[in-house]
Amino acid sequence: MSTNSAHQVCHHPARDITIVALASGVVSLGTAVTTMAFDVSPLATLTSSGGAFIAGLSAGMNVLNHVKHNV
Numbered sequence: 001m002s003t004n005s006a007h008q009v010c011h012h013p014a015r016d017i018t019i020v021a022l023a024s025g026v027v028s029l030g031t032a033v034t035t036m037a038f039d040v041s042p043l044a045t046l047t048s049s050g051g052a053f054i055a056g057l058s059a060g061m062n063v064l065n066h067v068k069h070n071v
Helices: 012-038 044-068
Strands: none
Touching: 012 044
């Protein structure tokens, strides 16, 4: 690794990251309940809720990054 490489450090407080993670968990649980209502396999429920968690976490962190850079 060179000495001139760009090193990014997360400057978000733990409180903000926790809020984003909890909101993603709520979205994931809602997706799991909705998927189970359609009487699908447990693997499909796990896959859809896991995907919703990752999507929510990714979107939340992008929003957090955008908000923190524009303040």
